[in-house]
Amino acid sequence: MYESFGAVVDGSRVEFRLFFPDNAVDPSQYVRGGLPHIREIRVRGDFQSALGGRDWDFASALVMRREPHPSGWLYRAEIDGLAEGYYQYKYFVTFENETTRWCSDPSTRYGGSDEHENAAFVIGGNFTRVRPLARPLPLKELVLYELMIDDFTADYRGALAPVDAVAAKLDYLEQLGVNAVAFMPWTSWPGGGFSWGYDPVQFFAVEYRYVHDPxxxxxxxFKLKSLINALHERNxxxxxxxxxxxxxxxVDPNHGFPYFWLYMNPADSPYIGPFERGGFFEEFDYRNGCVNQFIRDVCLYWLESFGVDGIRFDYTLGFFRRGSPELGISKLVADLKDALAERxxxxxxxxxxxxxxxxxxxIDDTNRICAGACWFxxxxFExxxxxxxxxxxxxxxxxxxxxxxFAPGKGPVTYIENHDHSAIVHEAGGRHRWFKTQPAAITLLTSPGTPMIHNGQEFGEDYWLPHEGPGRVxxxxxxxxxxxxxxxxxAGExxxxxxxQLxxxxxxxxxxRSANFFPYPFNHPDGYGAFPETGVVVYHRWDEQERFIIAVNYSDFDRWVDIPFPTNGPWQDxxxxxxxxxxxxxxxxxxxxSNWGAIFFQRV
Known part of the structure; x- marks a missing residue:
């Protein structure tokens, strides 16, 4: 539903659509919250001069009309005759108590160009559809590459839009061998400056600075879709x-998440309110049906319009209620799985x-939620x-x-560093001790789970991060x-x-890539296990066609080890x-x- 709102463009015609739920019309919309108490909404923007008025002018701004909707109320206004270009706008809201406020559009597809958090739309430009993967693989078959668009491209992009700069490095990713890119958030955040993206404000919009090319x-x-197509072409x-x-x-009434400030009393917004474990910004209130539908529609928009092949759900503990599958992340995952099965x-x-x-x-919560995996x-840490x-x-x-x-069909995403923590090279003692990270790399790529590499890990970036606080971002x-x-x-080479190689x-x-692992929970008398006295780990992996014995030495000394095998005969390291x-x-x-290992292989 929400994907049909915002500034809807058809040729040179634009229709602005802004929805508000009303539980008197549809009781499923919310159990806590109220109405926005709006007297008038006008659409003001930099398109007004093209229609004979003055840009951002109140008098010539479009006045939206309110119409009934099956789940509440819909405000609408239309314009026509604009030339090709990128246009910004905001809703200027007059409330019943005569106060006024500038608000962005909660369903905008484009973020604004500056700190004002404008919404935007585009007339014309290039268009492409995202082509699906020729051979989509299950999660256990993937090697993920966690990529922060800004950090990945800052050193070389010059005047390129960051997503175009990512596209310029796809040969590198293909040669490395990864077959999945896990992008850190690309949806719009406040202010237009540097961010990891975990402070979202416009959920249907791509961050302006990532896709802007003057x-x-x-x-x-078009740029983001072209990047996804280029990745899909490489499978x-x-x-x-x-x-x-x-x-x-x-905290500024003219900035921030629109569905908070579009309400005369923001506390009446049914979208925002305490749910489970917050601590990060303001929580979505998943007791309310309008929140579940908004987030479901956001997910399906990216899955369908941009053809993404998966979603990592950040900090799900904050919207998980154990024993309540009809709420929060449990319901969201169930709804998405149903929709994806239909498609x-x-x-x-x-x-x-x-x-x-x-x-x-x-692990138990992931099984209960019925998601495919969780970060491990x-x-x-180990x-x-x-x-x-x-x-x-x-x-x-x-x-x-x-x-x-993990339940059948589910598993962990494993990693030895990620965006939230210092690089493993730093934790190993610094870049002059890069070799200390080799045993961890061997175990990462030879253990059960879906392995993930954080961008730069593969050539020994060694950034430090504090464990907590705003300085981490x-x-x-x-x-x-x-x-x-x-x-x-x-070291990098x-x-x-x-x-x-791994x-x-x-x-x-x-x-x-199987789940088979031996020994556990204790060392085995034959010589499998983790041995503190030598710093060596020996374990067995297998399936119906192959056997592996893996020996990894974490110590700074060569070790002479008696290695057990399940069969006699030739084995190749x-x-x-x-x-x-x-x-x-x-x-x-x-x-x-020292700080190395052996991966012995035999075909069954």
Whole structure:
């Protein structure tokens, strides 16, 4: 429903549509909240001079008319005859108490060009439809690349729009071997400055600074769709980051989430109110049907109009109510799965970031919610601890057996760093100790789950972040010229080669993508397990066609290890290329180099 509101363009004609729910008309719309108490709404913008008035002028502004809607009320106004271009507007609202307010459009497709948080529309420009993936894959088959558009492109984009600059690096991503890009939020945020995007204000709109090119002002959405098409042509999946727990309502009545300030008394807004665990900006009130429908429609808009192949749902703990499948994230996931099944897209990835105090509780909650996966922080915490101290213990086995306790068809997204935390190279002691991260890379790409690489991790970016506070949201531009492959930097070149090799091995071998893992929960007498005295981990992965024995040495010393095997005969170490012959179901006194490992392979 909400995707049909906003500024709807047909040729040179624009119809503005602004909806308000009313529980007297449709009781399902809200159980808490009220009416906006509006006397008049005018549409003011920089299009008015083209129609004979003055831009942003009150007297010549369009007056919207109120009409009944099956779920409430709809305000409408139309204009025609505009030339091609990018136009900005806002609603100027006069309330019943004679106060006035400038409000943006909650369903706008375009963000404004400056700090005023205008809405916008486009006449003309280029158009393309997003073409679906030729071979969509289930989540367990993917290797994700978490990409922050600003940071990824800052070092080289020059005058290019950031999404165009991402498109210029697709050969690099394809050569690295990843087959999915997990974009950090691209929806509009307040102010127009740098942001990670977790302070959303316009949910249907792409952030202006990501798609703006002065030479082609009407091509903003075309740019993002073209990028997605280019990724799909390489069979690279696109995962968007959706922030649906909260909004940036703001404190200035003329700025912030429109469905907050469009109400004379913002406390009457049925969209905003306490629900579960907030703490970040202002919460959506998922007790109200209008919120569920708004967020569902936002998700389907990106899934259908932009053909995204999955959504990561940020901070789902904030809109999860255990035991209430009819509310919050549980209902949202169920509704989306039903809609996607009807559209023949059951493979779309629905991923939770579910930050329970006990991170393992997120597994049970993911099963209850029936999402496809959740982020698995314990893998990162353990990897960074081991990289820094060179130690392994019983906790290591638990995180490597990452798919444990997930229901069939569900699993973890594993990683050794992400946007929320310092880089693993930093946690390992600094870039001069880049080699300490190699064992973590080996386990990441050979353990159960869906592995994710944070942009720059593959060539050893080493940014530090504080654990909490506003200082965490800071630019971390990738230093392509001095650290990436081709720069001549030894650490960057070496790590890139390691990741490229490991990603290829994972994609080539289905057994490495299975949930099968041994041993757990304890070390096995034959020699499988995590051994603190040597810093070595030995584990077994398999499926019906392949067997793997993986030995990883986290210590700073070469270790001579007796490695167990399930069968005798030849096994190939896919890291070194060496073939060994196993007799007596073990390889005695085998050298595992420091901060490195062996991936022994045998076909069944």
């Amino acid at each position: 030479a082609t002002p009407a091509d903003k959405l 690279i999946h696109v995962i968007m980051d959706g922030v649906f727990n909260h909004v940036s309502a703001g 023949g897209r059951p493979e779309v990835a629905l991923i939770l970031e579910h930050l329970t105090d006990n991170r393992y509780q997120a 922080d314990p893998f990162m 990897a960074q601890r081991s990289a820094g101290a060179g130690v392994v213990d019983g906790r290591t086995l638990r995180v490597l057996n990452a798919s444990l306790d 800071q630019p971390r531009p990738l230093r392509w010229a001095s650290r990436a492959p081709g720069s001549g930097d030894f 070496r790590l890139y080669d390691v990741y490229r 990603i290829r091995l994972r994609r080539d071998h289905p057994a490495l 896919l890291l070194s290329g060496e073939t060994v012959t196993v007799a007596g179901w073990r390889l005695d006194n085998y050298r595992v180099p």
